[in-house]
Amino acid sequence: MVTQNRINGVDVDRLVATVQAIQADPNLARFRFRAHTDWVSGGNAKTRIQGFYGAGQEDTSRAAPFTLEGDEPPVLLGSNRGPNAVEAVLHALASCLAVGFVYNAAARGIRVEALEFDLEGDLDLQGFLGLSDEVRPGYEGLTVRYRVKADAPREKVVELCDYVQKTSPVLDIIRNPVPVKVVLEG
Amino acid sequence: MVTQNRINGVDVDRLVATVQAIQADPNLARFRFRAHTDWVSGGNAKTRIQGFYGAGQEDTSRAAPFTLEGDEPPVLLGSNRGPNAVEAVLHALASCLAVGFVYNAAARGIRVEALEFDLEGDLDLQGFLGLSDEVRPGYEGLTVRYRVKADAPREKVVELCDYVQKTSPVLDIIRNPVPVKVVLEG
Numbered sequence: 001m002v003t004q005n006r007i008n009g010v011d012v013d014r015l016v017a018t019v020q021a022i023q024a025d026p027n028l029a030r031f032r033f034r035a036h037t038d039w040v041s042g043g044n045a046k047t048r049i050q051g052f053y054g055a056g057q058e059d060t061s062r063a064a065p066f067t068l069e070g071d072e073p074p075v076l077l078g079s080n081r082g083p084n085a086v087e088a089v090l091h092a093l094a095s096c097l098a099v100g101f102v103y104n105a106a107a108r109g110i111r112v113e114a115l116e117f118d119l120e121g122d123l124d125l126q127g128f129l130g131l132s133d134e135v136r137p138g139y140e141g142l143t144v145r146y147r148v149k150a151d152a153p154r155e156k157v158v159e160l161c162d163y164v165q166k167t168s169p170v171l172d173i174i175r176n177p178v179p180v181k182v183v184l185e186g
Numbered sequence: 187m188v189t190q191n192r193i194n195g196v197d198v199d200r201l202v203a204t205v206q207a208i209q210a211d212p213n214l215a216r217f218r219f220r221a222h223t224d225w226v227s228g229g230n231a232k233t234r235i236q237g238f239y240g241a242g243q244e245d246t247s248r249a250a251p252f253t254l255e256g257d258e259p260p261v262l263l264g265s266n267r268g269p270n271a272v273e274a275v276l277h278a279l280a281s282c283l284a285v286g287f288v289y290n291a292a293a294r295g296i297r298v299e300a301l302e303f304d305l306e307g308d309l310d311l312q313g314f315l316g317l318s319d320e321v322r323p324g325y326e327g328l329t330v331r332y333r334v335k336a337d338a339p340r341e342k343v344v345e346l347c348d349y350v351q352k353t354s355p356v357l358d359i360i361r362n363p364v365p366v367k368v369v370l371e372g
Contacts, residue, residue, distance in 0.1 A: 009228030010263055018263070019315055029311035029321075033273050037280030039301035042195030045284040047277040049269040054261060054311075061259050066269045068254070070281025073247050075240060077196055077204070077289070083235040083252045085282030085356045087219050091233040092278060093366075094223035095256025096271030098231040100314070103263070115225035125215035125240075128286070128353050129205055135215075138358030142366045161370050167316050169309060170271045171366060172324030178360050180279075180328045184347050 010106035028055050043078030044071040086139065089174070090119040093144065096170035104160055104167075105150060113149040142174065196292035214241050229264030230257040272325065275360070276305040279330065282356035290346055290353075291336060299335040328360065 005012045022029045031054035037047040050065035051058060070085055072078025083091070094117040105112050120143050127137035148157055165171055191198045208215045217240035223233040236251035237244060256271055258264025269277070280303040291298050306329050313323035334343055351357055 009230070014263055019317070022311065022315060023317060026310075026312060026317075029315070029317070031309045031311060033270075033276060033307050033309065035269075035273060035276035035280060035303075035305045037277065037284060037303040037305070039284040039288060039298070042288065043285045044195070045281045047280055049273045049277065052259075052273070059259055059261060061261065062266055068269065068274070068277045068281075070277065070284070072285060073238075073245055075245060075247065077200055078285075080248055082281075083221075083254065084219075085278045085285065086359070087221060087235045087238070088254070088274060088278035088281065089356060089359060090219060090221035091223065091235065091254045091256065092271045092274035094221060094233055095231045095254075095268075095274065097368075098223060098225040098256070099229045099258060099264075099271065102225060102228065112225070117221075117223040119221045119223070121219050123217045123219065123355060124212075125208065125217060126212060127358070128355055129208060129215070130349070130353050131205070131209060131212075131215070136358055136362070137353050138355045138362065139364050142364060144366065144368045145371050146368070147372045148370070158370060161368070163316070165368055167314050167323050169314055169324045170275060171368075172313070172322055173272070173275060174359060174364050175366055176322070176324070177362055178325050178328060180330065180357060180361055182283075182330045182347070182351055182357075183332070184334070184344060185331050186333045 007106040007109065008102045008112045010103055012106050015103065015107060030054070042071075043076065043084070044069070044081045046070075086121065086123060089139075090121060090142070093142070093170045093174060094119055096168050097144065097146070097164060100164040100168045101148070101160065104164060108156075108160065110150050110152045110156065110160065113151070115148050116146065118145045119143070193292040193295065194288045194298045196289055198292050201289065201293060216240070228258075229262065229270070230255070230267045232256075272307060272309060275325075276307060276328070279328070279356045279360060280305055282354050283330065283332070283350060286350040286354045287334070287346065290350060291338075294342075294346065296336050296338045296342065296346065299337075301334050302332065304331045305329070
């Protein structure tokens, strides 16, 4: 009987095999993620996410697209059909840190029992409304607080947190500039 | 009978009143958005988003929290319970651009019939996996293609697109650095 070497719900043997495959052929590390978004009405838009390219091929594992709904609350003239765009950024950041923490914990043999995040971000609406050139439209700053229960001493958890911060895709996207090309078609 | 002055599903009178209220008291523009995320298992995490502070008070308009699910696809050792974190970033960006475009169109009296976005982002997994110090963990670059049907000549649409890019919170967050404080509690 073959038993999987699972820690934290992560198949560690496959994780190691994935890392080795990419070390042997770095082209396998190239991913292209995609999304399609349709505006509905007012502040409401719907995003569908399904296929992507990665590990040398087009992924077909998702039988149906995920649908994400974005909207504004009434105070921002919307109808609360979903979280707004800057709230979705908080979700993206936390879900990225969770994956990074848990996968790297598994790779180090650390068992995680619980992991939770509280995020907050300050934003001055004068930027979005074009009322001030001195106020940026986006977050002035974000704070992420997290709590972990794991079978490792605190210094190992701190070391892991530091490593996760260095390698988190979404934390990098938020902390550092990413070039974005916006093209109007038609 | 009072009829609302609605364009694109946006109450334009309230939009104008909101801008005027903030011009009179810029403190009303200060918002603090929040999210709470619990790791579930493997690549899966759940985010709840409900309250926020803004316009001088705690918002209570959402009777229940929105729940967003994040996960990885099998090729990235997850179980496809939701889009992954960098895909969620694409949703955040498009839903932000949609709101910006439609609200500002409404303010300018431009009627939008349809608006859709195709986004893609390139990412080299060697950064996340810690296999190279020269590869950043996040997106190397994003491309947003959008198509608009509106009752305005093309140059007005282009002008609006330019303005939206200058004032989009999520585009700013992605294009420019945002300080993020990560605090391990307990």
